[in-house]
Amino acid sequence: MILQLNREQKTAAEYDGGHVIVLAGAGTGKTSTIMGRAVHLIETGVDPARILLMTFTRRSAKEMIDRLSVLIGENASLVTVGTFHHFCLASMRRMPEKFGIANATVIDRDDQERLMKIARAPYVEKGVKFPNANTLMNSYSYARNTNQPIIKYLEKHSDYDKPFVDKILRVFTDYETRKKQNGYLDFDDILFLFAQKIHADSEIRKIIKGRYDHVLVDEMQDTNPIQWMILDGLRDPPLLFCVGDDAQSIYAFRGADFRNVHTFTKRIPKSKVLRLQENYRSTQQVLDLSNHLLSESSIRYGKKLKAHRGPGIRPKVIDFESEFDEAAWIANDLIERHETGQAWRDLMILTRTAYASRTTEAVLIEKKIPYVFVGGTSLLKAAHVKDLLCLVRCCLSHYDELAWMRYLTLWPGIGDVTASRLVDGIRQCSSVSDTVDLLRLSNLDRSELVQGIVSVMKRTEDPPKAVQAAAEFLEPMLEKRYQNWKQRKRDLYLMVQLAGRHKTLYDYLETYALDPVHTSSVRRKTDEDVVTLITVHSAKGTEATTCYIIRAEPGMYPHFRSLGDHDEEEEERRILYVAMTRAKDDLILTRTMNQRGGSVWYGDMSGEHSRGGTPYFLETVPENLLDSEIVFDETLENWSSEVIR
DNA sequence: GAAGCGTTATACTAT
């Protein structure tokens, strides 16, 4: 297959004057240019194994791999492609002793939060407000990703007094201690440890740098300071080829700063800026609306997307009384379009939050419209799958506190208190078989509890057998616990199947901690003709002929939680911009009169005012850019809230 | 009084 590149893209792909940043607007062929770069390098004699390609999301990593293998065949598998986290962890696993991670277990966001909850518990007093585990985790993670002392962050981003800040700092210290005791590695540790070593240890730096000649980076605008440190440590001799768009920076909550792409040439000596400006994806009217949105910002993005494809159809906004009406209308519209010849896969529904799409999803199911949900909860986060995996984890280590807590509390009669007492004992053991003896001797009248452990332990050498044993053992108990057991049971046996792809249980658990499998993506084949229901964050880099942006009402864009913080409000603008620029031909925004919208959150009642200027992004759109329509519910079927349950 | 359990309100984005 041949890659068609325009002049701008070709210049970028074939640039050979050193480090380079390519500023590429939405739809200007970013991915194609990166692909073009890789192909060009290989054609001019670069060993594919000496190319490293880093992305931010698993989704784009997968897309890169797929496209690369179409373009260059077998050579594609020699190129290192992955997310920053994936690359760092894999590099560290190649020399685990040097990084001190020989026995470490990677924990996901869910486990981090549980651990934080445990660390937080002793500091909670009745009647005294204290940030919840999720909030604490966010602050802590943000501070680490931006490489600043947590105390500095708290002083700047909160109005807590000193004793309160001290208390929070103690929680974080406890969290660190517990993490170390358990041998856990959280997502931030993966980047942090790697960044630290590559800077502090010249021997390690030499080894890792020595593996590559070229480092290609996608979505550069989403790099946070730690990721910058990593790139900094990887360059010279490897050359950087970074691609990004300031207007599409939507990961500030993870420490990214869109200004990074502007300061690139200052930070990296002898580097160059190239631009891609021609949009191939959308029609001009879609871009006019998107351009307008950016033009109202206080930030100058210096960007005006020009369509290569001509004027097209004007975007429209439709108002509904309720989210049920909205969902019903969308379902009807999808069916209509499908009947008139559009493939399901050409239709995409974009949502600001996973939660806000619940109603729409329910109607898609009800109307039997085939769809995939991308973003939000993964299979691995589902309670019953966690139950299964915690039993497997217990069998691998007696000091995995989180796994033991979960497994023990599954049993009737064992709550948090009893479980944590038992865990204290278990952690004193020297092995899992020791633990089995301990549990046998303890005066619990729960001898079945031990049977599960023993039965999985016998099979630890054979991952699918071990996972199957765990599933069979837990089934009777979980069946009573969960309502829609038939569906959930399938997930468990899916996990058994997946175990077949791994040689060891350690490998199995680590793979899915970093790359959680999403229910929908496993249940459906990738090329199936289905509608995509997707969070805007996950949708970056994708496109569809017809796009619906649902719940595009006040309170969503900008999201009400960002109100009052100018930078956050502007990030919300970029989120809507990303959503709009996904559409090729048809852009449809839908709104509801939901509680969160209207004056409640923007007006006097809540007391919250936007200080950033524009309170709601679609308030001030000129008529010639956006058609508008109101749909009353007589025209739709009535949807009761019972449908949702 | 401690421990477990059921009820109710509430929910942003992702490696």
Place this chain on the structure above:
DNA sequence: ATAACGCTTC
């Protein structure tokens, strides 16, 4: 799906 809270049980 989970946190916080009040209620029941031992």
